[in-house]
Amino acid sequence: MNKSIAILLSALTFATFISCGDGDKSEDMDLMDSVKTEEVSNSPVSETFFQVPSPGEMLTFIKMVGGKSNKNISFLNPPSNEKNYSDSKSKALNFGIYSCDLSYCSIFEIGSESLKYFKTVKILGDQIGVSTAIRPEILKRLEKNIGSPDSLAVLTDDVYFSSFDALESSKQGPTLALVVAGGWLESIFIAVNLAKYEENSPLVERLADQKYTLENMIEFLKKHESGAGVADVRVDFENILSEFNKIAEKNAGASTVDAGKGKMLDGGTQLVMTKENYDAIVNKIKEVRNSYTLTK
Amino acid sequence: MKKILSIFLVTFIVASGFAQTSVCGQYHKKYCKFEDDKGNAWMYNAQSKSGLFNQGMVSKLRCVIYKGMDYRISVCCETIIGEKVNYKIFDARTNEMLFDNKAAEDTQVFEFQSVSTRQLIIEVVVPQGATEKDKHKAADAACVGLLIEHKITDKQGFSNY
Numbered sequence: 437m438n439k440s441i442a443i444l445l446s447a448l449t450f451a452t453f454i455s456c457g458d459g460d461k462s463e464d465m466d467l468m469d470s471v472k473t474e475e476v477s478n479s480p481v482s483e484t485f486f487q488v489p490s491p492g493e494m495l496t497f498i499k500m501v502g503g504k505s506n507k508n509i510s511f512l513n514p515p516s517n518e519k520n521y522s523d524s525k526s527k528a529l530n531f532g533i534y535s536c537d538l539s540y541c542s543i544f545e546i547g548s549e550s551l552k553y554f555k556t557v558k559i560l561g562d563q564i565g566v567s568t569a570i571r572p573e574i575l576k577r578l579e580k581n582i583g584s585p586d587s588l589a590v591l592t593d594d595v596y597f598s599s600f601d602a603l604e605s606s607k608q609g610p611t612l613a614l615v616v617a618g619g620w621l622e623s624i625f626i627a628v629n630l631a632k633y634e635e636n637s638p639l640v641e642r643l644a645d646q647k648y649t650l651e652n653m654i655e656f657l658k659k660h661e662s663g664a665g666v667a668d669v670r671v672d673f674e675n676i677l678s679e680f681n682k683i684a685e686k687n688a689g690a691s692t693v694d695a696g697k698g699k700m701l702d703g704g705t706q707l708v709m710t711k712e713n714y715d716a717i718v719n720k721i722k723e724v725r726n727s728y729t730l731t732k
Numbered sequence: 733m734k735k736i737l738s739i740f741l742v743t744f745i746v747a748s749g750f751a752q753t754s755v756c757g758q759y760h761k762k763y764c765k766f767e768d769d770k771g772n773a774w775m776y777n778a779q780s781k782s783g784l785f786n787q788g789m790v791s792k793l794r795c796v797i798y799k800g801m802d803y804r805i806s807v808c809c810e811t812i813i814g815e816k817v818n819y820k821i822f823d824a825r826t827n828e829m830l831f832d833n834k835a836a837e838d839t840q841v842f843e844f845q846s847v848s849t850r851q852l853i854i855e856v857v858v859p860q861g862a863t864e865k866d867k868h869k870a871a872d873a874a875c876v877g878l879l880i881e882h883k884i885t886d887k888q889g890f891s892n893y
Contacts, residue, residue, distance in 0.1 A: 484792040484853070487779035493882070496775075497798075500884060597778065601758065638800070645849035648796045652851065655794070688799075688848035698802060701830050704823065704848030 486655035488616050491536040491623035492593050494642070495543045498627055501638045507546055511629040512537045513622070513729045515556040520730050524564070525665025528611045529728045531560040532618025535596050540626055542588035550588055554578055554595070561599060564611055569598035610663020613656055617669050618728065620653055625725040628718045633711050640714065644707040647680035672724045679716045684708045756782040760877030764808040764840075774804060777880035785858040785876050793856075793878060794824055798849045805842045806879040807833075807856060817856065817876070824851035845885055854878060 499506075513533050521527050538553035540546075554575055561570040574591060581587035596619070603612040624646055631639045650673060657670040690702040709717075725731075759782035779795040797803050809817045817840060821831040830852070833839050858874055 484794055485781060487781065487793060487795040489796060490778035493775075493778070593776075597776070600778070605757065642798065642849075645796075645798060648849060648851050652794060652796060690847065698804075698843030698845060699831065701844055701846040701850075703826075703828070704846065704850040705825075706848050 486652040486659075488620055488649055488653050488656060490593070490596060491532075491619040492539045492543065492589070492596065494623040494627060495536075495540050496589075497642055498630060498639060499543055501642075503544070503630055506544055506630060508630070509541070509546060509549055511626065512540065512549075512553075513731065515552050517729060517731070518556050518559055521560070523665070524611070525614060525668070526728065526730075527560055527564050528614035528665075529618035529669070531557065531564055531566075531599075532615040532620075533622040533725075533729060534560060535592075535599065535615070536619045536622035536626070539589070539592045539596065542585065542592040545585040545588075547582035547585075547588065550582070550592065551575070551578060554592075557595060564603075564615070565606065565608060566599040566602040569602040570595055610660040610666050613660040613663070613666055614669060617653060617657060617673065620649065621721070621725050621728070624721050628721055633714045640709055641707070643714070643717070644680075644683055644709040647677070647683065647707060650677050650680060672727075676717070676720050676724060679713070679720050682716070683713050684710075755784045756875035756877070758782060759810070759875045760806075760808070760879040762877075763810070764806040764877040764879035773883045774881040775883060777803075777882050780878060780880045782875060782877045784873050786873055787858050790855055790857050791876070793854045794851055795854065795880065796849070796851055797846050797882075799846055800885055802843065802845055802883050802885050804881045805844075805854065806877075806881075807840050808877045808879075809858060810875045817858070819854060819856045819878075822853040822855065824853045 513530065515534075518530070518534070521530050534553055534557045538550060538557050541549040541553055558570050558572075558575070561567060574595065578588065578591055581591065599615065600612065603609075603615065624643070627639065627643055631637070631643065633640060654670060654673050654677060657666055657673065661667040661670055685705040685707055688702075688704045688706045760780050761776075779793075781793055783791065785791055805819075805821075807817050807819045817833075818838070819833050820829055821842070822829050831842060831844070833842065836842075856876055856878060858876055
């Protein structure tokens with residue numbers, strides 16, 4: 437009995453150190469020397485978690501900076517493609533992609549398409565294990581709110597967040613990583629289909645800033661790359677990142693404007709994307725995304 | 733020996749921190765709303781997270797914040813001294829400390845904008861304090877919630893959007 441306990445304790449200790457090591461190592465690689473630095477606390481650190489903003493945040497931004505009247509759906513992944521996804525990797529990736537397309541239709545007030553994309557999200561959701569998060573009554577509420585874009589956006593946000601929560605609480609980390617990857621990639625794919633390169637364009641700046649989100653996304657994928665297909669997606673995303681890494685940086689400096697009630701965080705860097713950077717990133721994004729949706 | 737094994741198992745489970753979301757679920761959505769939002773357009777940010785932690789443990793979350801946006805971070809914890817949760821915000825690249833709530837009367841809510849888009853590391857230290865043992869967790873473990881919200885900065889601010 438004592439021997440079994442000793443073996444179990446050793447195994448658990450080993451697993452704990454493996455788990456903790458990942459987070460610290462990747463973080464150390466990202467940290468650069470700075471004149472004004474403070475040691476992060478010496479207390480025991482459990483793990484570092486890498487978070488990724490939702491696709492809806494990007495889409496809302498696109499609408500705000502000039503896409504209010506846009507109704508273009510030609511570049512979305514057609515619902516009819518759903519039947520082509522037979523393995524777990526493509527189901528999870530395209531669940532993320534279709535969820536983003538659903539958000540896009542809701543945010544840009546393309547109500548009739550929202551219903552089609554919801555049905556597709558529901559089909560794939562049932563297959564990847566988030567059926568409890570996408571309840572049939574949501575479809576009824578979508579139908580009822582078809583003329584109310586704000587309500588539609590809230591409902592489709594709920595679908596994304598509920599699916600995220602369901603995968604997280606059922607400990608389906610690799611599936612979650614693929615879903616988040618698909619959603620992020622589609623939001624950028626939509627952005628590059630709607631944007632055109634202009635210096636100082638807010639949308640082009642926001643695209644350049646995706647470098648930081650992509651770095652977090654890759655760390656998130658690394659944590660789950662034992663799952664089927666996750667390592668392949670990580671490699672694809674690292675190829676995209678290599679294009680983002682060519683963007684020049686300059687110091688952002690200090691703000692001269694009052695931040696009102698809140699505090700202004702000065703400093704950091706600003707990314708300066710050239711037309712050449714932009715074209716290379718757009719090509720890479722399109723290549724990877726279309727390889728996932730099996731779109732030629 | 734069985735007692736030692738039980739303690740070790742509980743410690744192992746708790747050590748996974750934010751990964752143990754099933755115990756704490758969406759704690760941040762339920763308990764980290766401190767302010768009345770009437771008239772404000774704060775939107776839930778998907779980078780929010782809850783987790784179960786050992787008291788005295790440090791946990792870190794790396795997130796991305798964009799320029800041209802207002803952010804509000806609310807940290808909460810279920811311990812009796814939960815209102816005294818300590819958290820610090822660092823620039824992930826330079827390790828420069830940008831905010832420490834100890835220097836701001838232990839505030840649990842922090843509103844800010846950033847001149848640049850950047851990665852932040854939010855470091856939360858779970859305080860030592862009394863919690864009630866239940867069937868899901870040990871007495872010295874606590875749920876911690878980190879709620880991130882955002883909204884578009886008003887035009888009179890620094891944003892040119």
